[in-house]
Amino acid sequence: MIRHYGPLLLAPAALLFQIVPGLFIYLVPACVYEEGHGLVEARVWNSSMTGLVFFAVSGLVLASAAAYLLLTRFRGSIAGPMILLFCMPAWLLSSFYLHAVLVFLAWV
Amino acid sequence: MSPGRALAVSALLPCLFYVAVVAAAGDRLFPCSRVAPGREDRAALAIRDDVIPFYKWGTLLFTKRYLQKHYGASWYFTQAARGDGKEEFRSALKHALETYPVVDLFLLAHTNKYIRWVEPLPEALRRRIRFVYNTGCHNKPQAEDWLALGADAYIGHPGESQSPYFYFFLLRHWLHGATLAEALEVGNRGMETKFRQLEWVSCGRFKADAVLRGSLASCFGNTELRLGDLP
Numbered sequence: 533m534i535r536h537y538g539p540l541l542l543a544p545a546a547l548l549f550q551i552v553p554g555l556f557i558y559l560v561p562a563c564v565y566e567e568g569h570g571l572v573e574a575r576v577w578n579s580s581m582t583g584l585v586f587f588a589v590s591g592l593v594l595a596s597a598a599a600y601l602l603l604t605r606f607r608g609s610i611a612g613p614m615i616l617l618f619c620m621p622a623w624l625l626s627s628f629y630l631h632a633v634l635v636f637l638a639w640v
Numbered sequence: 641m642s643p644g645r646a647l648a649v650s651a652l653l654p655c656l657f658y659v660a661v662v663a664a665a666g667d668r669l670f671p672c673s674r675v676a677p678g679r680e681d682r683a684a685l686a687i688r689d690d691v692i693p694f695y696k697w698g699t700l701l702f703t704k705r706y707l708q709k710h711y712g713a714s715w716y717f718t719q720a721a722r723g724d725g726k727e728e729f730r731s732a733l734k735h736a737l738e739t740y741p742v743v744d745l746f747l748l749a750h751t752n753k754y755i756r757w758v759e760p761l762p763e764a765l766r767r768r769i770r771f772v773y774n775t776g777c778h779n780k781p782q783a784e785d786w787l788a789l790g791a792d793a794y795i796g797h798p799g800e801s802q803s804p805y806f807y808f809f810l811l812r813h814w815l816h817g818a819t820l821a822e823a824l825e826v827g828n829r830g831m832e833t834k835f836r837q838l839e840w841v842s843c844g845r846f847k848a849d850a851v852l853r854g855s856l857a858s859c860f861g862n863t864e865l866r867l868g869d870l871p
Contacts (some may be wrong), residue, residue, distance in 0.1 A: 564696075565696050573700070576697070577705070581701070595820065596650040596654055597650075597709060599646075600646050603641045603650065604641060611641075623657040626654070629656060631665060631700075635665075636705060638706050640670060
């Protein structure tokens with residue numbers, strides 16, 4: 533059952549995963565700069581970039597894997613709306629993080 | 641759908657989204673860009689004032705690596721309170737001015753008077769300050785004072801400014817070989833485009849023209865300066 537319908541769950545999971553980078557972006561600055569927190573600023577850039585790279589790549593891979601499984605295992609009438617509803621927002625957000633990372637790295 | 645076509649679609653779509661994000665950002669890309677010659681002869685200092693943590697974090701992420709890449713030495717300061725870090729900033733600036741022929745300053749702070757931190761330095765050292773960018777609201781009139789102090793060029797904003805939009809374009813184009821005049825033009829144009837988009841998205845609640853009046857930056861002094869130029 534799960535094996536059969538698992539791919540259907542991956543697409544919403546890919547979108548739900550986007551909550552994590554959102555939390556990361558919300559929490560990291562507060563941890564670094566709010567009073568009483570002791571993260572050294574010198575390490576902030578490296579750790580923040582590591583986190584953003586991870587979330588950008590993971591988000592893209594998850595959404596693409598979900599889209600691939602939907603396209604190969606389900607009819608277009610199911611795969612299409614699922615991709616539109618779940619994979620596309622995940623791709624968009626992950627692409628945004630990826631571009632931010634590449635800009636911050638001064639690569640583009 | 642066949643696995644091959646499905647693979648192509650699931651690989652191509654994220655690429656299209658990336659292109660869309662780049663287009664929405666509104667600035668050209670600088671892939672595999674080279675660092676302008678004379679990197680070892682220039683240094684930069686940047687200081688961020690005490691704002692909300694997210695702004696401090698964003699400014700650090702955007703600025704730090706660019707300065708490290710394009711300057712022989714760079715210092716980045718984040719203030720924890722108003723007036724904080726004065727001695728550290730002055731000490732680093734003095735060291736930079738003693739060691740490097742040219743030093744650029746990025747004052748990433750609301751309305752400020754960092755110029756008072758620099759005034760006590762010896763004139764011979766102050767003459768090595770090359771370019772000062774000040775994001776501060778209403779800090780455009782400081783241009784004369786900075787130039788009199790020894791800076792070759794100064795960019796500031798006239799009123800209540802949304803300078804982060806401008807700074808995004810200015811820093812990238814200045815570091816990639818544009819003259820200050822060119823970077824200023826790109827920055828002002830890019831900022832205006834963003835304001836128009838915000839006005840459209842907010843159905844007119846964001847007043848692009850009003851914000852633009854306070855934000856449009858001006859350059860004083862040597863506007864033909866390039867990153868690789870030496871005195």
